[in-house]
Amino acid sequence: MFFKKNPLLSVITPSFNQASFIEETIESVLRQDYERVEHIVVDGGSTDGTVEILKKYRLKFPNFHFISEKDKGQSNALNKGLNMAKGDIIGWLNSDDTYLPGAISKAVESFKKNPLCGMVYGKADFTDENNQPIRPYPVYPFTLEKLFNECIICQPAAFIKKEVFREFGGADESLYFCMDYDLWMKIAKRYPIGYIDENLATSRLHSQAKTVREMNKIGFLEIFKVSNRNFGTVSNHWVWAFAVNNFPKGRFWLLENLKKHSIFGPSPKILNAQTVTSNWGVQDIAIQLDPTIHTPVHTIILQKNNPNERYMVLIDDKHVRGLKYNKDTIEIPLGFNQSDFQLKLIPHTGGGYRVGSSSSESITMDLLLLSKEEYEFFRHLENGPRKIKGWLNEKRTPVPKF
Numbered sequence: 001m002f003f004k005k006n007p008l009l010s011v012i013t014p015s016f017n018q019a020s021f022i023e024e025t026i027e028s029v030l031r032q033d034y035e036r037v038e039h040i041v042v043d044g045g046s047t048d049g050t051v052e053i054l055k056k057y058r059l060k061f062p063n064f065h066f067i068s069e070k071d072k073g074q075s076n077a078l079n080k081g082l083n084m085a086k087g088d089i090i091g092w093l094n095s096d097d098t099y100l101p102g103a104i105s106k107a108v109e110s111f112k113k114n115p116l117c118g119m120v121y122g123k124a125d126f127t128d129e130n131n132q133p134i135r136p137y138p139v140y141p142f143t144l145e146k147l148f149n150e151c152i153i154c155q156p157a158a159f160i161k162k163e164v165f166r167e168f169g170g171a172d173e174s175l176y177f178c179m180d181y182d183l184w185m186k187i188a189k190r191y192p193i194g195y196i197d198e199n200l201a202t203s204r205l206h207s208q209a210k211t212v213r214e215m216n217k218i219g220f221l222e223i224f225k226v227s228n229r230n231f232g233t234v235s236n237h238w239v240w241a242f243a244v245n246n247f248p249k250g251r252f253w254l255l256e257n258l259k260k261h262s263i264f265g266p267s268p269k270i271l272n273a274q275t276v277t278s279n280w281g282v283q284d285i286a287i288q289l290d291p292t293i294h295t296p297v298h299t300i301i302l303q304k305n306n307p308n309e310r311y312m313v314l315i316d317d318k319h320v321r322g323l324k325y326n327k328d329t330i331e332i333p334l335g336f337n338q339s340d341f342q343l344k345l346i347p348h349t350g351g352g353y354r355v356g357s358s359s360s361e362s363i364t365m366d367l368l369l370l371s372k373e374e375y376e377f378f379r380h381l382e383n384g385p386r387k388i389k390g391w392l393n394e395k396r397t398p399v400p401k402f
Contacts, residue, residue, distance in 0.1 A: 008036045009104055010087030014077035015095035016044035023053050028098035034105040040084050042077040043068035075171035075179045082170050090160045096204040097156040103200035107159040110194050118164040118191025122200035124154035129206040141195045147188055148400045149235045155180040156201035177219040185230035216245045224261040231400035236392040239263055243385040251381045252303045252329055255368055264373040268297045283345040291339055299375040300332040303366035310348035316341050
């Protein structure tokens with residue numbers, strides 16, 4: 001590990017079509033009171049005037065560099081900048097964010113006082129399109145437990161030793177949204193992390209920002225992925241936030257995605273399902289479960305195409321009672337534990353239930369097999385997601401692997 005007296009610090013700025021903001025970002029770097037700074041902008045081939053702005057700054061400042069070419073996304077751009085960087089410390093400043101005065105000198109001083117740290121970070125504010133403060137970013141003094149629970153580090157207010165950044169292969173290019181959170185987790189499990197109790201940066205919220213545009217669609221699911229990968233589980237905070245923000249998509253969609261990330265432990269999984277539909281709409285489904293997963297199936301959730309659908313349900317030719325009909329789903333209690341079974345759905349035709357001859361047509365049913373814990377979560381969502389926080393904290397105790 002270094003420490004030089006005055007180490008060079010390289011600021012890397014991934015950019016694509018951010019002409020409205022990038023000049024303010026560059027100026028925030030140039031206004032820093034620390035002299036040994038290089039600024040590298042890695043542009044993805046902007047067509048909105050960004051390149052003309054970058055050319056202007058390259059002519060004026062010898063320590064300002066940029067490239068503009070197609071890339072594979074933000075992580076790829078960041079890694080290109082990392083390969084170009086000559087500094088001992090890396091600042092990662094997106095093209096719509098800014099440093100506050102003195103941010104870089106405070107980061108360098110923090111490294112000097114704490115030379116074993118792999119990274120240091122400070123406080124930050126969310127700002128609007130005009131870079132006016134909206135509210136503080138939820139930054140807290142560092143512990144692994146807090147980082148597991150939520151992302152307590154604001155990316156533009158974080159500074160990383162280059163050798164540490166490279167040790168982990170840079171940013172994960174398979175991630176679109178939370179490559180920063182993934183990196184914090186990796187670093188935190190191996191190195192001390194320093195906290196600076198001062199505001200260092202701003203993080204701009206605007207209509208085209210990924211934080212605003214993609215959090216619900218992509219962000220939470222990537223957080224589940226990297227939390228499981230780095231800690232072996234996902235915090236209740238993220239599960240609750242995911243449910244609250246995506247509740248309009250329906251309980252079926254929520255549980256479908258929670259199952260994929262084993263939020264309530266190993267989840268029953270269909271290995272194979274063969275469906276045959278008769279002329280009268282009877283659906284006969286032969287279900288084979290994944291034998292490597294030993295969690296019993298508690299309830300089958302069937303997604304309805306219209307709210308008036310009604311069925312007689314048979315499992316291995318035995319009539320199932322106690323069906324629960326919701327607006328868009330049917331709850332089918334299984335009542336036993338076995339690896340393979342035959343599910344038959346006989347539709348109500350208005351005058352009763354009718355069974356016709358089979359056709360060769362095969363369709364895929366939208367159904368979920370839920371464990372007991374998954375089903376309890378499904379039921380608690382019935383009255384809306386905001387009331388489930390207490391239930392989660394009572395019933396689910398994730399144990400992260402630190």
